[in-house]
Amino acid sequence: MIVTGKGGVGKTTVAVALGLRAAAEGKRTIVCEVAAQENASRIFDHASVGFHEVEMEENLWSISIDPDESMREYVLLQLKVRAMRDMLFRSRIFNYLAAATPGLKELVTIGKIWELAQLDRKVKSGRKYDLVIVDAPATGHGVGFLQTPRTFASIARVGPVHSQAQTLDRFITDHEHTGTAIVALPEEMPVNESVSLEKDLRDEVGVAVDRVYLNGLYPERFKKDEAERLSALAENGDGAAKAAARAALSEYGRAKSQRQQLSRLKKGVSAPVKTLPFLFEPELDVEAARKLAGKLG
Amino acid sequence: MASLHEVLDGKSICICAGSGGVGKTTTSAAIATGMAAQGLKVCVLTIDPAKRLADSLGLEELGNEARRVDPALFEEQGVEMKGELWAMMLDAKATFDELIARQAPDEESRDRVLNNRIYQQISSALAGSQEYMAMEKLFELHTEGGFDLLVLDTPPTRNALDFLEAPKRLTQFIEGKSLRVFMKPTGLAAKVTGRGVSVALGVFKRLVGFDLIADLAEFFNAFSSMVDGFQARAKRVNKLLADPETCFLVVCGPQGEPIDEAVYFHRKLVEAKLPFGGVIVNKVHYPADELHVEADDLPATLAEKLGDEKLAKRVADNFADYQALAERDARNIDHLASELRTSCVIRVPYLDEDVHDLHGLTEIDRYLFATAEERVEMAAGRA
Numbered sequence: 001m002i003v004t005g006k007g008g009v010g011k012t013t014v015a016v017a018l019g020l021r022a023a024a025e026g027k028r029t030i031v032c033e034v035a036a037q038e039n040a041s042r043i044f045d046h047a048s049v050g051f052h053e054v055e056m057e058e059n060l061w062s063i064s065i066d067p068d069e070s071m072r073e074y075v076l077l078q079l080k081v082r083a084m085r086d087m088l089f090r091s092r093i094f095n096y097l098a099a100a101t102p103g104l105k106e107l108v109t110i111g112k113i114w115e116l117a118q119l120d121r122k123v124k125s126g127r128k129y130d131l132v133i134v135d136a137p138a139t140g141h142g143v144g145f146l147q148t149p150r151t152f153a154s155i156a157r158v159g160p161v162h163s164q165a166q167t168l169d170r171f172i173t174d175h176e177h178t179g180t181a182i183v184a185l186p187e188e189m190p191v192n193e194s195v196s197l198e199k200d201l202r203d204e205v206g207v208a209v210d211r212v213y214l215n216g217l218y219p220e221r222f223k224k225d226e227a228e229r230l231s232a233l234a235e236n237g238d239g240a241a242k243a244a245a246r247a248a249l250s251e252y253g254r255a256k257s258q259r260q261q262l263s264r265l266k267k268g269v270s271a272p273v274k275t276l277p278f279l280f281e282p283e284l285d286v287e288a289a290r291k292l293a294g295k296l297g
Numbered sequence: 298m299a300s301l302h303e304v305l306d307g308k309s310i311c312i313c314a315g316s317g318g319v320g321k322t323t324t325s326a327a328i329a330t331g332m333a334a335q336g337l338k339v340c341v342l343t344i345d346p347a348k349r350l351a352d353s354l355g356l357e358e359l360g361n362e363a364r365r366v367d368p369a370l371f372e373e374q375g376v377e378m379k380g381e382l383w384a385m386m387l388d389a390k391a392t393f394d395e396l397i398a399r400q401a402p403d404e405e406s407r408d409r410v411l412n413n414r415i416y417q418q419i420s421s422a423l424a425g426s427q428e429y430m431a432m433e434k435l436f437e438l439h440t441e442g443g444f445d446l447l448v449l450d451t452p453p454t455r456n457a458l459d460f461l462e463a464p465k466r467l468t469q470f471i472e473g474k475s476l477r478v479f480m481k482p483t484g485l486a487a488k489v490t491g492r493g494v495s496v497a498l499g500v501f502k503r504l505v506g507f508d509l510i511a512d513l514a515e516f517f518n519a520f521s522s523m524v525d526g527f528q529a530r531a532k533r534v535n536k537l538l539a540d541p542e543t544c545f546l547v548v549c550g551p552q553g554e555p556i557d558e559a560v561y562f563h564r565k566l567v568e569a570k571l572p573f574g575g576v577i578v579n580k581v582h583y584p585a586d587e588l589h590v591e592a593d594d595l596p597a598t599l600a601e602k603l604g605d606e607k608l609a610k611r612v613a614d615n616f617a618d619y620q621a622l623a624e625r626d627a628r629n630i631d632h633l634a635s636e637l638r639t640s641c642v643i644r645v646p647y648l649d650e651d652v653h654d655l656h657g658l659t660e661i662d663r664y665l666f667a668t669a670e671e672r673v674e675m676a677a678g679r680a
Contacts, residue, residue: 008318008550039554078504091497097513098501103418138317155414155512161504188651190318221615226608233602240595241602244616251615253649280618282625283553 005183006193007138010215012039013284014183015135017292023059027130030061030116034109035137038064044286053127067105070112071098077122106148107165114171143200146172146207172207179210184265186217186258195268209271214262216278218255227252299641301665304574305332308544310439312449315548316558320579323652324548325450329382331662336379337445342434344387344452354384361388374655392430393420400526409519415512427452436534461565544574551581551626560636575641578630582647583676584623646676
């Protein structure tokens with residue numbers, strides 16, 4: 001399951017929530033972050049996990065996929081000889097080529113995700129997972145990231161990378177085993193981006209879009225007639241009562257404009273939309289993610 | 298507490314940086330609008346504005362060049378516009394192509410680069426090209442555009458830091474000294490570097506397929522005539538970024554993660570000796586103590602005033618939730634201010650409505666260009 005969306009919409013929280021739910025159902029699950037991000041370990045209040053599969057809870061693991069580490073692992077799997085791999089990585093030319101090849105980092109990252117998803121793991125004594133959840137890079141780069149295998153397969157027309165890139169492309173576009181979820185916020189720009197993201201994911205990358213999560217939806221705490229009564233108090237009241245009335249009106253206004261964005265989103269995308277509540281919590285920790293896990297539907 | 302007026306006084310470039318989703322585009326547009334309203338000729342360079350914001354600025358047409366925002370639009374909004382507001386949407390690929398055309402010694406070299414597959418990858422897809430091109434365009438407008446102030450909305454990277462580091466990575470790639478020498482089949486370097494290199498190359502070829510290497514070689518050959526020009530230009534761009542007339546503003550949100558990111562980014566700015574101006578925190582909940590409000594016995598007071606106990610309880614609970622968010626924001630912003638050791642922390646409140654028109658921008662400007670005291674007063678007026 002690949003979790004995508006614009007920056008700052010809560011992708012990591014949703015990825016962790018999906019992980020918590022799957023783990024609670026008894027599935028051995030791993031949440032992967034890419035590009036050396038460590039936001040999931042932050043949610044778990046855990047020290048950085050790095051390029052290791054670290055158990056966070058029963059049935060739930062986490063890994064931060066560093067492209068350089070993935071590259072080392074990949075080359076070792078190809079060469080089979082550690083000394084030769086190490087020699088290669090000491091070579092300046094090799095490092096330069098690896099850095100200069102467009103998309104190679106993304107390709108080995110997806111390669112690692114594929115490897116984690118295999119029941120017959122390539123890595124020695126690798127654990128078997130029932131579900132691999134990917135916290136994908138923010139869109140803009142997001143579609144490009146998932147397209148890397150196909151781009152690569154067309155650039156490198158021969159050699160092991162060519163066939164491996166094809167394998168990865170089939171893996172990503174395998175609707176039976178691989179799905180994506182889009183995370184959006186109930187605001188103008190994120191809704192627009194989610195609509196075009198869904199289109200790109202479907203038409204250009206060819207992946208299955210299973211669900212769109214609208215994150216951070218304010219509850220409808222006040223009705224229209226109540227808001228009218230509160231505006232009188234907000235205008236003429238004083239002290240705490242006035243401030244509280246204003247806060248209530250602000251909540252009412254936001255909840256209302258967010259509902260408009262929700263209906264725009266529903267019209268714009270073809271995947272089912274599931275709303276996730278705004279959590280009035282100071283920081284999004286594992287307990288907050290657990291609350292969301294119960295509402296993923 | 299310094300105001301944005303003081304921070305931007307005498308500056309010719311203002312760069313708004315921050316991680317994705319913190320309102321950089323809106324903030325950049327609001328700063329540009331505010332400075333133009335005061336009489337300057339200002340241009341905002343933006344990457345991908347929300348459609349409604351772009352529409353409201355009359356930016357629906359793409360074209361990679363600056364366009365003046367129709368002064369009549371400000372009149373409609375009742376905004377006094379003493380200067381000129383210009384805006385452009387940056388097209389990274391087009392900017393890169395223009396740059397190649399500029400640097401190429403002749404049409405043939407230009408076309409060889411433009412048609413190269415590696416170049417096409419780099420110019421449109423490689424991380425870093427957007428950042429690099431944003432700075433390129435900034436440099437071009439600065440030297441040729443005749444503006445008093447340029448406001449740059451940086452590309453939506455996941456990491457604010459990408460903005461600083463990506464261009465360096467890209468130039469290193471383009472310069473590709475070690476590789477270029479090595480690509481020449483009979484170069485002296487090939488003999489000196491010897492066997493280790495040929496093994497490395499051999500393995501690399503085996504891994505990624507031969508024609509990629511050939512494309513790379515072709516790219517560097519085609520590009521070699523332009524490398525010096527690129528380097529000279531990159532140096533001038535870097536000098537411009539470090540100039541005292543340039544000002545970096547860090548934009549962030551009040552939650553823990555964006556605040557940490559802002560602290561980290563500020564440290565990198567200081568390390569890189571780039572001129573930091575201040576920080577703008579968007580979507581802040583102002584706490585009640587600042588608003589001179591006592592929350593004791595609130596449910597009872599509300600019940601009395603509203604004549605509805607159930608509604609009163611909901612209003613009080615909602616207020617408590619808002620206060621909790623306000624306290625978090627205040628804690629995080631205190632932490633930010635002490636880490637950054639800056640007197641310029643501008644808090645823009647969480648407005649009740651999304652901002653995507655000139656009216657919204659001028660609303661934000663009221664906060665951006667106010668003093669800290671005025672901001673609290675305004676927030677108290679609307680809470």
